[in-house]
Amino acid sequence: MFLSTTRRCQRGVVLAGCFVLCFCILFLDKYSQLVREEGYAFELNGVIEMDHYKHSDVNEVIAIGLSKKIRILCWIMTSPQNLDLKAVAVKNTWGKRCNKVLFFSSKTNTSFPTIGLNTTEGREHLTAKTMQAFRYCYEHYGTQFDWFLKADDDTYIIVENLRYFLSHHDPNSLQYFGHKFKVIVKQGYFSGGAGYILSRKALEKFVIEGLSGSVKCRQDGGAEDAEIGKCMQNLGIKTGESLDVYGRETFHPFNPSAHLRGLYPPWFYNNAASYPKKGLGCCSDYSISFHYMSPPDMFVMDYLLYHLRPYGIIQDVRKTRTFYVKHGRST
Numbered sequence: 001m002f003l004s005t006t007r008r009c010q011r012g013v014v015l016a017g018c019f020v021l022c023f024c025i026l027f028l029d030k031y032s033q034l035v036r037e038e039g040y041a042f043e044l045n046g047v048i049e050m051d052h053y054k055h056s057d058v059n060e061v062i063a064i065g066l067s068k069k070i071r072i073l074c075w076i077m078t079s080p081q082n083l084d085l086k087a088v089a090v091k092n093t094w095g096k097r098c099n100k101v102l103f104f105s106s107k108t109n110t111s112f113p114t115i116g117l118n119t120t121e122g123r124e125h126l127t128a129k130t131m132q133a134f135r136y137c138y139e140h141y142g143t144q145f146d147w148f149l150k151a152d153d154d155t156y157i158i159v160e161n162l163r164y165f166l167s168h169h170d171p172n173s174l175q176y177f178g179h180k181f182k183v184i185v186k187q188g189y190f191s192g193g194a195g196y197i198l199s200r201k202a203l204e205k206f207v208i209e210g211l212s213g214s215v216k217c218r219q220d221g222g223a224e225d226a227e228i229g230k231c232m233q234n235l236g237i238k239t240g241e242s243l244d245v246y247g248r249e250t251f252h253p254f255n256p257s258a259h260l261r262g263l264y265p266p267w268f269y270n271n272a273a274s275y276p277k278k279g280l281g282c283c284s285d286y287s288i289s290f291h292y293m294s295p296p297d298m299f300v301m302d303y304l305l306y307h308l309r310p311y312g313i314i315q316d317v318r319k320t321r322t323f324y325v326k327h328g329r330s331t
Contacts, residue, residue, distance in 0.1 A: 066163040067099065072197075073145040074098035075133050078114065078153040079121050080107050086153035087112070089295035093302045097159035099145060104133040119220075126192070127227045128220035131211055134198075138207040146171035148203050151195040156293040156301055161286045162197070165242065165250065171200040175240040176232060179251035179289075180273035181225075188239050188273055189229020191253040193291035196225070202237045210235050243274065244284040252283060255292045256301075259283050 074095060078087040087103055091112075095101040106129070108116030117132045119125050130150065137148050147166055151157060169175070176198045178190025190196035198206065210217040210231050217231030232239070242250045252259055253268075262278025269276060276282070293301065 063160045063163075066160070066167060067097075070147065070163045070166050071099045071145040072147045072149055072159065072163065072166075073100045073102070073137060073141055074149045074151060074157070074159075075102040075104055075137055076151055076153055076155075077126070077129055077133065078103050078105050080105055080109070080114075082153050083109060083112050083114065086295060087114075089298045090151075090153055090155075093298045094157045094159055098149070098157075100141065102133075102137070103153075104129060104136070125220055126224035127218060127222055130192075130224050130228060131217070131219055134203060135207050135211055138203050142200070142204060142207075146200050147197050148200070149195060149197040150192070151289070152193055152291070154291065154293050155193060155195045156290050156298050157195060158286075158288055158305065161250070162288045164286065165288060166197070169199070169240065173199055174202050174205060174236060175199055175238045176202050177240040177242045177251070179242075179249060179253050180239055181229075181271045182273040183271050184226045185229040185233050187229075187233050189226050189232070190239065191251070191291070192223075192225035192228075194251040194253040195289045195291075196228075196251075198237075202232070205235055205237060206231065242288070244286060246281075246284075247274065248277070248281060248284040249274065250284045250286065250288045252287060252290045255290050255297060256283070258292070259290075 076087060076090055076095065083103075083105070091101070091103070103112060103114040104117055105114040106117060106119050106121045108114060115133075115136060117129055117136075119128045119132060133150070134148070149157070149162070165177075169177075176190065176196055178196030179194035180188045180190055182188050206217075211219075217234065218227045221227075229239075244250060249259075254264070258264065259282040260279060262276070262282070264276050290301075
């Protein structure tokens with residue numbers, strides 16, 4: 001009798017355990033679905049609230065000064081299905097630090113808003129979206145800004161570092177910058193995911209001669225970033241150097257975790273212009289961009305960069321400026 005009762009109890013415990021496990025699985029599945037559907041709105045509210053908590057010990061005079069001297073138009077390649085997931089994260093994190101930010105899609109959305117281009121969605125049409133977006137930027141804002149940045153809706157840009165980098169370069173020079181790949185194009189080309197930025201003069205030549213004049217660039221098809229690279233080389237627009245003084249990258253085609261851990265796909269070792277590194281040697285202390293950033297990643301990055309503070313450590317900006325002059329940074 002005792003053994004029989006014990007077995008029944010054991011079976012009851014097992015059945016109860018199975019029930020609890022099934023409930024947890026169903027709950028987590030439902031929770032994950034809610035996060036996918038509604039979670040970003042919750043995180044967006046958190047980001048908006050964080051803007052009210054400014055640190056009293058933060059001096060933004062230099063950053064504000066650079067924002068007035070180095071005017072950057074940022075344009076983001078997105079799609080209708082990504083507006084409420086990815087694009088909204090860009091809009092409410094780093095995008096607001098650009099002098100102007102535009103979102104380009106295949107369809108116009110007046111409430112977000114996005115600018116609709118006469119293209120079809122899909123990777124095979126990214127070249128057309130890029131060409132048309134740059135044309136729009138030139139025709140509407142060509143003389144109002146110094147630099148024109150292209151980024152994806154899963155790219156995160158530290159805009160202050162980008163301005164600091166650009167403060168050593170001339171917007172009237174024929175050059176553009178990004179993370180360089182050494183294949184396909186003789187002078188190399190820049191990763192589309194890491195973002196690349198054209199000088200005002202480069203944009204003018206690109207649109208007038210590359211898209212409308214005697215030197216034609218491919219209007220659609222192919223790999224977008226490589227096609228842009230071919231076009232720039234044909235036009236005599238140079239690929240600028242963006243490594244820091246220690247030879248570390250500033251534009252990154254993967255997220256911070258991948259670079260720090262050295263989790264690179266095999267093709268990256270063959271294509272990268274500088275040999276990929278891991279650990280702190282992978283990335284400049286004044287890094288500019290990271291790719292494959294999810295919306296939660298962007299909110300976390302914003303918090304770490306602009307809100308989290310180690311007590312008792314205050315950056316001496318004067319030494320940072322000396323650092324670049326001492327090591328011969330071009331001006």
